[in-house]
Amino acid sequence: METETNKNDDYFAEDHLYEGRKKAPYFRMISQGLIGLFFSGAGVYQLIRIQKWEATGGSIKMNDFQQLLYKLVGKWGIFAFLLGLGAVFFYKAYTRWRRIKVQERLS
Secondary structure, eight states: OOOSSOTTSTTHHHHOTTSSOTTHHHHHHHHHHHHHHHHHHHHHHHHHHHHHHHHHOSOOOOOHHHHHHHHHHHHHHHHHHHHHHHHHHHHHHHHHHHHHHHHHHHO
C-alpha cells in the first residue's frame, strides 16, 4: 500500500500548503491576485493612453517590447497581452484558493 503523499511525487511541495507558517499560502494567494489585478489595470491604462495618443498625435513613451507589440498587433495586442498576464495570475490565485479550501476540509 502506498502512502497518501509520496515524496517522489512531483506535487509533494504543493500538497503541504501549511509547511512552516499557516498564513503563507494565503499570502501567496493574495499576492498572486494583486499581481493579476496590476497587469489587468496596466492593460486598461495602456489602452487608454495609446488611444489618446492616436487621437491627439504627438509622442508617447514605450519600451522596445511595447513598440514591437504595437507594430505587430496594435493597441489591442498590447491590451490582450497584459490582460492575459493578469488572467494567468488570477487563475493561479484561484487554484491556490481551491487547494487551501481542500486542505482545510481535510484537516
